Amino acid sequence: MDATLLIDRRTHDLGGGFIVGRVLPFRKRRMVGPFIFFDHMGPLELAAGAPRELDVRPHPHIGLSTVTYLYSGAITHRDSLGSLQEIRPGAVNWMTAGSGITHSERLEYARAHGATMHGIQSWVALPREAEETAPSFHHYAGADQLPEFTEDGVHSRLIAGAIDGQTAQVQTHSPLFYLHWRMAAGARRSLNTQYAERAVYVAQGSIEVGHHPLAEGQMLILPAGQPAQITALQPATVMLLGGEPIGERFIYWNFVSSSKDRLEQAKEDWQQQRMKLPVGDDQEFIALP
Template sequence: MIELVIDQRRKDLGGFEVGRVLPFAKRRMVGPFVFFDHMGPVEFQPGFPRNVDVRPHPHIGLSTVTYLFDGEITHRDSVGVTQRIHPGEVNWMTAGSGITHSERFETLRADGGKMHGIQAWVALPVEDEEIDPAFHHHGVDDLPTYESGGLWARLVAGEAFGAKAKVRTRSPLFYVHWRLQPGAQDQLPAEYPERAAYVAQGVVEAGGQTLQTGQMAVFAPGQPVLFTAVTEAVVMLLGGEPVGPRFIEWNFVSSSRDRIEQAKADWKAGRMKLPDADHDEFIPLPEPPPPPNPMS
C-alpha cells in the first residue's frame, strides 16, 4: 500500500527553517509535484531583520503554489503583480518561459506572529514549459470545502472527491488540505496513478502504517487508502498524472538540461526582468561546488 515514507530534511533559510520533502533521492516527483517544502512553523517577533525575506529570484518551467496555515506573505513579481496571501488562499504563479518574484514578510515584521505553510512546485507539461508567465490569486471562495465526522477538507487545486477548484492547472492533479479530529477517518480514492500524503501536524494511520509530523507517504497505485487520525492532525494530499522526468537545478525546472543552462546564463547576465515593485536587490546565481580534491 505504501511504497515509500520520506522524512522531511530541515534546512535553515537564514532566519527560519523549512522541511524539504521533494525532490528526494528515491522519489523525485509525485504526479507533477516536483518540489515540496514545509515552511515553519516559526513564531516571529516584531522587528525581525529583512534578510529573512526571500529576495527576487527566477523560475522557469513550473508553477509555484503557496498555501499558508498561519501568517502572511507579500508576493511581488515581474509581470507586475503585488499580492498578499493569507491562510487558506492560493498564490499560483506560472513561470513558463521565465518569471522573477520575491516573498516578503512585511506584516509579520510589523506585528509579529506565526508563519506556517507549504510551498510546492508543479512541473508544467512539456508543451507548456515555455508559455507566457502569469500569476493568479484565489481566495477561499474559489476552493471547495467539505466537513463531516471530524474531518474538514479544502480542495486547494485540481479535481478530487467529486469537486473541482477554480485554480487553473495544466495537467491532471489534486492537492487537498485535511484537518482531522482524533479518530476521524476518510479514504483517499484510487483515481490518480501517483498519490502521496504529507503530515504537517499530528499523527495518522494510513496504509497500515503510522505517520508522524514531517513524513510523506507515497502510495502504490490502484487501491484506495484509509486514513485514521490518531491525534488532531493536518494532512496535505497530493498527486496526479505524471508529466515525465524533469531536471531541477536551483529554482529552474525543465525537461531539457540545455534549457536550464540557458536560464542560468540569462539570470547571471541580468537578462531576466526583476519585479517592478522590488528591484533593488536579488539572489545571485549560486556558484557551483568546487571539484573534489584528488588527494582526499
C-alpha cells in the same frame, strides 16, 4: 496496504535563518505526479521587528508553477509582472513561471505585527507543451473557488485540481489534485485511486494510513491502484497530493525543465541580468549559486 516509500523532511536553510523542512525532491522519489518540490515552512514564531534577512529576495523560475499555501502568518508577494499580493491563510497563490518570471517573498506583516509563519510551498512541473507558456499569477481566496466540506470530523479544502467529483477553479496544466484536510482525533476518511501517483503528508499531529503510522513531517507515497484509509490518531493537518506523471524533469536551483540545454540558458539569462526583477522590488536579488 504496502507503502512504496516513507520520506522524512530534511532541514534546509532558505537563507538568513529561515529553516524549512524539504520533502521533495527526494533521491528515491523526485516527483509525485507533476509535484516536483514540497517544502514545509515553520511553524516559526516571529516577533515584530523580525530581520529582513529572513525574506526571500528576488529570484527567477522557469518551467513550473509555484503554489504558496499558508496555515498562519502572511507573505508579501511581488513579481516581474507587477503583481503585488499579501498571501493569507487558506488562500491559493498560483504563479506559473513558464518561459520565465522573477518574484520575491517578504515577511512584511510579521515585521510590523509579529506572526507565526506556517505553511507549504510546492512546485508543480509544467507538461512539455506548457513549459514555455507566458508567465502569470493568480490569487484564489473564495470558498466558491476552492471547494470545501466538513464531514465526520474532517474539514476538507480542495486547493487545486479535481477529485471526488469536485473541481477547484485554480488554473492548472495537467491532471492533478491537492487537498488540505483538518482531521479531529479519531476521524477517518478514504482517499480514492483516481490518480496514478498519490502521497499523504502530515503537517501537524499524527495519522495512520492503513496500518502505517505517520508522524508530523513525514510523507507516505501510496501504491498505485489501492485506496488509502486515513485515520487521525490525534488532531491532524494533512496534505494530500498527486496526479498523472508528466515525464522526467531536470532541476537546477529554481529552474525546472525537460531540457538540460534550457536550464543552461536560464542560468546564463540570470547571470547576465536579462530577466526583469519584480516591480517595486528591484534593488537586490539572489545570485546564481
